[in-house]
Amino acid sequence: MSIDPTDPRSPSRQIADDLRAAIEAKRIAAGEKLPSESELVEQYKTAPQTARKAIALLKNEGLVEGQRGRGVFVVQQPPMIRVGSDRYARHLRTAGKAPFQAEVELMGLKWRQEVIELAEVPAPVWVAEWFGIPEGTLVFVRRRRTWIEQTPTQLADSYYELETVAGTRIREEDTGPGGGYARLEERGFRLTRFREELETKMPTPTEVSALQLRAGVPVVHLHRIAFAGDRPVEVFQSIMAGDRHTFAYEFDAPE
Amino acid sequence: MSIDPTDPRSPSRQIADDLRAAIEAKRIAAGEKLPSESELVEQYKTAPQTARKAIALLKNEGLVEGQRGRGVFVVQQPPMIRVGSDRYARHLRTAGKAPFQAEVELMGLKWRQEVIELAEVPAPVWVAEWFGIPEGTLVFVRRRRTWIEQTPTQLADSYYELETVAGTRIREEDTGPGGGYARLEERGFRLTRFREELETKMPTPTEVSALQLRAGVPVVHLHRIAFAGDRPVEVFQSIMAGDRHTFAYEFDAPE
DNA sequence: CAGTGGTCTAGACCACTAC
DNA sequence: TAGTGGTCTAGACCACTGA
Numbered sequence: 434m435s436i437d438p439t440d441p442r443s444p445s446r447q448i449a450d451d452l453r454a455a456i457e458a459k460r461i462a463a464g465e466k467l468p469s470e471s472e473l474v475e476q477y478k479t480a481p482q483t484a485r486k487a488i489a490l491l492k493n494e495g496l497v498e499g500q501r502g503r504g505v506f507v508v509q510q511p512p513m514i515r516v517g518s519d520r521y522a523r524h525l526r527t528a529g530k531a532p533f534q535a536e537v538e539l540m541g542l543k544w545r546q547e548v549i550e551l552a553e554v555p556a557p558v559w560v561a562e563w564f565g566i567p568e569g570t571l572v573f574v575r576r577r578r579t580w581i582e583q584t585p586t587q588l589a590d591s592y593y594e595l596e597t598v599a600g601t602r603i604r605e606e607d608t609g610p611g612g613g614y615a616r617l618e619e620r621g622f623r624l625t626r627f628r629e630e631l632e633t634k635m636p637t638p639t640e641v642s643a644l645q646l647r648a649g650v651p652v653v654h655l656h657r658i659a660f661a662g663d664r665p666v667e668v669f670q671s672i673m674a675g676d677r678h679t680f681a682y683e684f685d686a687p688e
Numbered sequence: 689m690s691i692d693p694t695d696p697r698s699p700s701r702q703i704a705d706d707l708r709a710a711i712e713a714k715r716i717a718a719g720e721k722l723p724s725e726s727e728l729v730e731q732y733k734t735a736p737q738t739a740r741k742a743i744a745l746l747k748n749e750g751l752v753e754g755q756r757g758r759g760v761f762v763v764q765q766p767p768m769i770r771v772g773s774d775r776y777a778r779h780l781r782t783a784g785k786a787p788f789q790a791e792v793e794l795m796g797l798k799w800r801q802e803v804i805e806l807a808e809v810p811a812p813v814w815v816a817e818w819f820g821i822p823e824g825t826l827v828f829v830r831r832r833r834t835w836i837e838q839t840p841t842q843l844a845d846s847y848y849e850l851e852t853v854a855g856t857r858i859r860e861e862d863t864g865p866g867g868g869y870a871r872l873e874e875r876g877f878r879l880t881r882f883r884e885e886l887e888t889k890m891p892t893p894t895e896v897s898a899l900q901l902r903a904g905v906p907v908v909h910l911h912r913i914a915f916a917g918d919r920p921v922e923v924f925q926s927i928m929a930g931d932r933h934t935f936a937y938e939f940d941a942p943e
Numbered sequence: 944c945a946g947t948g949g950t951c952t953a954g955a956c957c958a959c960t961a962c
Numbered sequence: 963t964a965g966t967g968g969t970c971t972a973g974a975c976c977a978c979t980g981a
Contacts, residue, residue, distance in 0.1 A: 480952045494890045502959035628938045633888040633930040635749045651906035675888040682937045683883045735971045757978035
């Protein structure tokens, strides 16, 4: 392994490509250590900063992770949580499970929610649009962070019109068995339909620390609207760690 | 604006945070130029490499884009293509539109597909699993790249069992009006159900060049299985540019 | 031709780990 | 204490843009 000066790829790129190939061919397995910076310098006869840059490229792809004083290691992919369109099944709610909880417990994992904020706030534009109310009207928001085992995985905000949640446990820390959706149904909002929209992008630094994301891990922005008949009763936004979630939808062929 | 040595954030991070704030507050609008490297060096009284690193951080977030000889510019978000669960509607196929085509033309955009490979290949593991056949059995694959206007947006592979596509136009460059699904239905496979699975990750360098991705743009891996009754007739994989697609699913509340 | 970004070289200090 | 990664400083060359 050495650098080919006639290669149009820059030296740092060549080193990165070599290492990536080694990782993909499992010559360096998940959890194993990459050659150290000084070893790369010696192997490739290059400057330390060039070796560093090669490693930086791999970090930004989410393939490797540096640990100060120890080395750079091939990332162990964390277990994926499958988020499916069948998780809103009513039978789960009547069994006292909130949608996300059901999903996670199915995989034998421990689940925890941390309530960050319960407040009345002026409705953001897109929330107001779904509710069909003027922008800035007061709405109730539940902000929370979801943990699975020891890792945060999701930042979730649920918005409700004030009269929808007046006097319900949705305004309290603990919404009770079955979660918020169970409380809505008790209030007579029979949830009939859901709409979900997904986007992906790189996280902001705030998101990186709130979700303890490694470099090179994108996030998924999930928007959900829960309908009771034609009426949107909950508008939901979630930012989820991209390396810990897959999304599955199953549907019949529309006519 | 200057660097605070007591701040726990590193200088490059402080500069990046300042610039990001300016971008988010639209003090620097989309398409506008950031201060040049030398201007940053002067403003913050720092070394050029530190300013460079700050800019590199923003690039990896997909917020800015460097243009050699011109400057660093705030990224213009490209228009998003909405990929919805209603795009498989049969009435579109009978109208001669392939699913993706219908979606895109609805937005008034021009659409083009470039066939990369038509071949019989040994089935990859996950494809074999869905078809319920031994790994390595020969299957037919259509690999193609989809362009919208002047930009590539999707790398798509469709897998079929050999007997499913024998003697059909699915094996040819041009599948004819309504696309591959229309041909399957003509053959008697009435498509009744779809399953889609989504994941997101950072692209490989190969994907970066094939999709002409900017730094800091993740990709979405979409897997789809098309069922005729209980039988999977097409297994599909697509890698899509994360900054050009949103995904929308609408479904009734399961019982 | 001056200005700008992209990359490399060279050397330094710090924080942390493992022995 | 030696080895490792993380960051900064300093200086250089090249490729490209725009006046």
